[in-house]
Amino acid sequence: MIAIVGAGPGGLFAAHELARHGETVHVYDVGQDVSARRWEDPFDLLHGMGGAGTFSDGKINYHPQIGGDLHAFMTREDAWALMADVEGLFQRYDVEVIPTDKESTHVLERRAAQQGVRFLPIRQAHVGSDHLTALIRRFGDDLRAAGVTFHFGVRVENVAVGDGRVRGLVLEGGETVPADEVILAPGRVGSEWMRHTAESHGLTIYFNPVDIGVRVEVPSMVMEEVIAVSYDPKFYVRTPTYDDRVRTFCVSPLGYVAKEVYREEGAVGVNGHSLRDEKSSNTNFALLTSVNLTEPVESTTAYGISIARLATTIGGGRPILQSLGDLRRHRRSTWGRLEKSPGDVVPTLTDVTPGDISMALPHRIVTDLLEALELLAGVIPGLDADRTLLYALELKRYATRPKTDRHLQTEVQGLYVAGDGAGVARGIAGAAATGLIAARGILASHGAGPAEPGRPG
Ligand SMILES: Cc1cc2nc3c(=O)[nH]c(=O)nc-3n(C[C@H](O)[C@H](O)[C@H](O)COP(=O)(O)OP(=O)(O)OC[C@H]3O[C@@H](n4cnc5c(N)ncnc54)[C@H](O)[C@@H]3O)c2cc1C
Numbered sequence: 001m002i003a004i005v006g007a008g009p010g011g012l013f014a015a016h017e018l019a020r021h022g023e024t025v026h027v028y029d030v031g032q033d034v035s036a037r038r039w040e041d042p043f044d045l046l047h048g049m050g051g052a053g054t055f056s057d058g059k060i061n062y063h064p065q066i067g068g069d070l071h072a073f074m075t076r077e078d079a080w081a082l083m084a085d086v087e088g089l090f091q092r093y094d095v096e097v098i099p100t101d102k103e104s105t106h107v108l109e110r111r112a113a114q115q116g117v118r119f120l121p122i123r124q125a126h127v128g129s130d131h132l133t134a135l136i137r138r139f140g141d142d143l144r145a146a147g148v149t150f151h152f153g154v155r156v157e158n159v160a161v162g163d164g165r166v167r168g169l170v171l172e173g174g175e176t177v178p179a180d181e182v183i184l185a186p187g188r189v190g191s192e193w194m195r196h197t198a199e200s201h202g203l204t205i206y207f208n209p210v211d212i213g214v215r216v217e218v219p220s221m222v223m224e225e226v227i228a229v230s231y232d233p234k235f236y237v238r239t240p241t242y243d244d245r246v247r248t249f250c251v252s253p254l255g256y257v258a259k260e261v262y263r264e265e266g267a268v269g270v271n272g273h274s275l276r277d278e279k280s281s282n283t284n285f286a287l288l289t290s291v292n293l294t295e296p297v298e299s300t301t302a303y304g305i306s307i308a309r310l311a312t313t314i315g316g317g318r319p320i321l322q323s324l325g326d327l328r329r330h331r332r333s334t335w336g337r338l339e340k341s342p343g344d345v346v347p348t349l350t351d352v353t354p355g356d357i358s359m360a361l362p363h364r365i366v367t368d369l370l371e372a373l374e375l376l377a378g379v380i381p382g383l384d385a386d387r388t389l390l391y392a393l394e395l396k397r398y399a400t401r402p403k404t405d406r407h408l409q410t411e412v413q414g415l416y417v418a419g420d421g422a423g424v425a426r427g428i429a430g431a432a433a434t435g436l437i438a439a440r441g442i443l444a445s446h447g448a449g450p451a452e453p454g455r456p457g
Contacts, residue, residue: 011051014439209398211291282346314359
C-alpha cells in the first residue's frame with residue numbers, strides 16, 4: 001500500500017499515476033472533501049481535496065523552471081516532457097492553453113530587454129477560482145473510480161520508520177497505518193510540519209529563499225496591453241541599489257486582492273485571484289523580492305514570518321494598504337487620502353488598514369520594490385503612478401527541502417516528497433510534476449518503468 005499525505009495537486013497527480021499502474025493508494029488529508037467547501041470561503045489553513053489549489057485562481061504555468069526547478073532532477077528534455085504530461089492530464093479536464101501571438105510576444109520581450117527587464121514567455125492555462133472546484137470534484141471522482149481511497153479530516157502526525165525504511169503513517173491519536181511507501185505532499189501549509197517530521201528522523205534539511213513583497217493593484221487598462229500578450233506575464237528585474245532579484249508573480253487580470261491568514265503564526269497577508277465569470281475593474285499582481293540567508297541565521301521562514309507579524313501588528317490585524325504616491329512621500333495612507341486619489345482606483349480588498357508599508361518592511365525590500373516598479377513602468381506605462389495601490393504583506397515561503405535523490409526519495413528508503421511543502425515546487429504545475437516524479441520513482445523501484453526520474457512507466 002502507498003500512503004500519500006496531502007490531497008493537493010502534488011498528492012493527486014501522484015495518486016493518479018500510481019493508481020493507473022494498479023497500485024493500492026490511500027490519500028490522507030486533514031482538510032475536507034471538495035463538496036464541503038466553497039470558493040467564497042475565507043482562505044483557510046485547512047485545504048483538503050485539491051489542496052491550496054482549490055482556493056487558487058487556477059493559473060497554470062507549464063514551464064519546468066516556473067514554480068520550481070525540474071532541471072534539478074532531470075535533463076532539460078525530460079523536464080519538458082514531464083511538463084507535457086502535466087499539461088496532458090489537465091487537458092483531459094478541458095483546461096486549454098491560452099493561445100499566444102508570436103509576433104506580439106517578441107515585441108514585448110524586446111521592449112522589456114530595452115528597459116533592462118526580462119520578460120519570460122510561458123505556456124499558460126487559466127481555470128478561474130469559480131471553475132476550479134468543479135474540476136477538482138471530477139478529478140477526485142475519477143481517482144475514486146480508479147480505486148484511490150481518500151481519508152479526509154485526518155491529521156497525519158508523523159511517519160513510522162524502522163531500519164532506515166518507511167513503515168507507515170502515524171495518525172493523530174496514535175494509530176499507525178502500515179504502508180510500503182509514503183509520499184509527503186503537505187503543501188505550504190504543512191511546510192513546518194514537514195520540517196519537524198524530517199528533523200524527527202534526522203534527515204538533512206536545506207532552506208530555500210523566502211519571497212517577500214506587496215500585491216500591486218492598478219486599473220486594468222494599465223496592464224491590458226501586456227496581458228493581451230501573456231495572461232500571467234512574468235517579468236524579472238535586477239534592482240540598481242542592492243542588485244536583488246525582483247519578479248512579478250500571479251497576475252490576476254480584472255481580479256480581486258484577497259486576505260490570507262497564517263493562523264498558526266498569528267499573522268495575515270494578501271494574495272490575489274481572478275474569477276472567470278465575475279470581473280473587477282482592476283488588475284493585481286505580486287511583486288516579490290527573494291531573500292536568501294546564510295550565517296548566522298539560515299531560516300528564511302522564521303525571517304519571513306517575523307516580518308509578517310510586524311506588518312500584522314502595524315495593520316492592527318489586517319493587511320496594510322498604501323498608495324505608491326504616499327509611500328514615495330514618506331507618509332501613511334488614510335481612507336481620506338486614498339479616496340482623493342486622482343486615478344480613481346478603488347481597492348478590491350477593503351478589510352485592510354490604510355497605513356505605511358515602510359513601517360513594516362525592511363528598507364532594503366522597500367527600496368527593491370520602488371526601484372522595480374520604476375523599471376517595470378518602462379515596459380508598462382502608468383504602473384508607477386501615484387494612485388497605484390500596494391498591499392502588504394505578500395509572503396511566499398518555500399523553506400525546508402529535505403535532501404532527496406532525483407526521484408524525490410529522502411534519506412529514508414521508501415519515503416518520498418512532492419509539492420510546495422517539501423520546497424520542491426511553488427505552484428500547481430510544479431507540484432503536480434513533482435508528484436509524478438515521486439510516483440514514477442516508486443513505480444521504478446517496483447520494476448515498472450525506467451529508472452530515469454520523471455519518465456513514464
Ligand atoms: C490563494 C492562492 C492562490 C494561488 N494561485 C495559484 C495560481 O494561480 N497558480 C498556481 O500555479 N499556484 C497557485 N497557488 C499555489 C498552489 O495552490 C500551490 O502551489 C499548490 O496547491 C501546491 O500543491 P501541493 O500539492 O504541494 O500542496 P497543497 O495544495 O497545499 O495541498 C497540501 C494538502 O496537505 C494537507 N496537509 C498538510 N499537512 C497535513 C497533515 N499533517 N496531515 C494531513 N494532511 C495534511 C493540507 O490540508 C492540504 O490539503 C495559489 C495558492 C493560494 C493559497
